[in-house]
Amino acid sequence: MMVEGKLWRTIWREANPPAAGIIDQTRLPHAMVTRSLRTLEEAAESIRAMRVRGAPLIGATAAYGLWLAMRDDTSDAALERAIAVLLATRPTAVNLRWALARGREDLKPRKPEERVAAALALADRIAEEDVTLNRAIGEAGLPLMRSIAARKGPGEPVRVLTHCNAGWLATVDWGTATAPLYRAAEEGIPLHVWVDETRPRNQGSSLTAWELRQQGIAHTVIVDNAGGHLMQRGEVDLVLVGTDRTTSTGDVCNKIGTYLKALAAHDNGIPFHVALPSPTIDWEASDGLREIPIEERDPEEVTHLAGRLEDGSIARVSLTPPGTSAANPAFDITPARLVTGLITERGVCAASAEGLQGLFPERSS
């Protein structure tokens, strides 16, 4: 997508010296800074510190991390160690597990001397597939956008509420929840996006607001508390979010607070859709609340916050009385009963085992 009028992806291969290039998303929206990841450790650190985040981009970064690891040591032991190091960076994103499982499956049977080239080819393939998947999600979601637009007066925007960042910054390109929006914008459908700021890390007010601005899509930032009120007042046509992991039965694990928006959408008869690339489906899990572990992150993400001072420099401020304890669960589960539809690369389906099996019959058991 566009940054200052130029096309970018969130991760790319660099030749000299060999590296994976990324946008350091912890610096957005205040600065557009890139980094070159040259080692397994740098790739793992970037995932852990959320320089790259979003389930699909984490998967792609992990794949490049395997390549960087193989460049250093092509042994079986090094491969297993790299998988273990990368797997430990973030517990929730199922794409991470999925990308690493593909890496093991592809690389393990090969001779060590083939592994560097094979790991690079696999990482490139995973990145390209992500772009293709997300574009297909955009196509699959377009009829929904068109049908809402058709009920509107001329020039009246389709008003979408989104939570966190499931935009192109969370993927290699296009985004998941944003893909139908970007496709709708290409079609000339007027849009207005309510952007939940998404405490504690503010991925909405920093990343989603930034990327929508770069693509020229009208938007307004709100605190996470405000969405229910806007829905009560009839100011939201559609809630559209991403997911870090969705069970085979349609329970959606996504950024903390998603469940509250789903409840409000349900209470106000507003469609609540989840953009879902299939690598994000956990086919092993059938009960989100029981089976998906929720990452507990550093309480300082709640008690402290970074922003831009008047002079443009970045400062970290504390929000609570000294010594205050905080809890920081990073995700919650939206039960399938609250989800109107899942937008996958193969089309839209109900959030249920039947719905998902209809689109992915190869997975029915």
Add this chain to the structure above:
Amino acid sequence: MMVEGKLWRTIWREANPPAAGIIDQTRLPHAMVTRSLRTLEEAAESIRAMRVRGAPLIGATAAYGLWLAMRDDTSDAALERAIAVLLATRPTAVNLRWALARGREDLKPRKPEERVAAALALADRIAEEDVTLNRAIGEAGLPLMRSIAARKGPGEPVRVLTHCNAGWLATVDWGTATAPLYRAAEEGIPLHVWVDETRPRNQGSSLTAWELRQQGIAHTVIVDNAGGHLMQRGEVDLVLVGTDRTTSTGDVCNKIGTYLKALAAHDNGIPFHVALPSPTIDWEASDGLREIPIEERDPEEVTHLAGRLEDGSIARVSLTPPGTSAANPAFDITPARLVTGLITERGVCAASAEGLQGLFPERSS
């Protein structure tokens, strides 16, 4: 309540020079600073800038504001002007309207030369009545706290989630939602309070966390997004909030985001109670969503935020890309159907016209 081991109220009369003393709540939790309000304008500014906030404390401050206005000019015109200036400071708090109506009723029939003393006596009375009301709310809520405690193992705390600050800082003393907690603590019931930070102004992480700490009550700050997840996981026994205005039918207007917590409590079978001093009841209104205007505050409260730098100084940082637009509705409506009970100074009742009329029969028409 206690600050650094000494007893305080949030507003008090000062003799020399004559003034109303307040704690400047915009400086908390980083500094405990008091101010002397010597004129009507200073009282109005303190309400507008939220140096004092919380419906009951706004009412008491407005009453002292009338006294300060009368000290300057005791004419009918000055009285009406003071009422208009104070009424315009905040649109939602029904206590403001209520305190000013009492002021007009008390002062208008009097001779101008009696008005200064009468206004002061009325302000003192309103402040004292608030303390009495809140203590009574504490008593009324105590059986609820006891009944939850009775289902717990020895030493297991009653886990209460609260939103915004309906603590003693929102009132003259005791608080509304905190009154049952402070009474329970006096009785030796172990407590743990989940404190919603309450964006955008963070009254939870700054004020509620600060006052609970000063009273020695265990608590943990969470982002507003986290409450639904904690309820899903069975980590909340009771949601207890205040209100800025409640209709005669039990629709509750409270800080933005309250509605989302009520939905989550309802979805998880957790009791959701509202502490409601009767001056907060709008007997004229019967449909919260249609009849209660929602204050839209400055968008900079969303895009900017103040906190404490490492060196202890206070800085204001910006959170969004430059030029980002934001919306800032300050309250939402929790429909009566989501409210388990109203805790008033006369006891607990259902959130319905019948429930409220049962406790306040003088209001039934």
